[in-house]
Amino acid sequence: MTYRVSIFIELQEGVLDIQGKAVERSLAGMGHDALRSVKVGKYIQVWVETGSAEDARKEAERMCDDLLVNSVIEQFRIEVEGE
């Protein structure tokens, strides 16, 4: 079965999120007074053909380790559709 896997990547705590800061300043400047903080990350979707949702997750985790995520600065979270 083909599973759609969503991968959410964000900078680790303590790593300077300069894009988040820039967006934060812009939003604040536009008058969004309720705004307290902004973080900018990445959203990647992959479609994988595996026997189970669990295998789809494992496959996506391998992709994160191999290329999609730089563990020096980033962390990630995976959602498998139908899991």
Added chain:
Amino acid sequence: MNTAVIVFPGSNCDQDVMHAVAGSLGTKVRAVWHKETTLPEDTDFVILPGGFSFGDYLRCGAMAARSPIMKAVAEHGRRGGLLLGICNGFQILTESRLLPGALLPNRTLNFVCRPCFLRVESVSTPFSSLFSKGQVVQFPIAHGDGLYTLPEEELKALEDRGGVVFRYSDSDGLTGDDANPNGSANNIAGIVNERGNILGLMPHPERASEALTGGEDGRVFWQSILESFTKGGR
């Protein structure tokens, strides 16, 4: 000393660096396409040039670090062979884990392209042996993602072992925050691995290798490498 310059899709400093090495040293330089799986057998020195490999997609240098040739490049480095990454090449070296840390977007979010002063912090590397410690040199920078970062403890370890080779400074060698063009930790512009044979730096020595292009400090950089190679036979 035979030099191999690796060319990735989107590399744009490969010709410049080949011109600078050949012009400064008169030694043999060859281009090697990233899809090759081996380096020319007599390769002594490997350069990962600047540019925008794979369009800087995902993260700068991330996909180039996984190119077929990189296994041979890493093996060359592990054997103690001379390996240099300039700008995007530095990003590729960190993405390959051949050097510690990572390069983030500049703190201003601007692409910064201008001449830059650097203070030479270590002359005990093959890449800097003909400079004098504390000497101020000028190489241009041209990057959008040059903010060097690594966890605090690793940063301390890097500094303690003298791994920082070049630091952004002003013309007097002062390394204040206003001399830091991108927000790099401790004004770091270039670092070397523990063994001393792998260097990554954001500034471009190949663009400071003849008077016509605004400076010749880069020639000393290339000459250091050749002299160290000739002496040490790395």
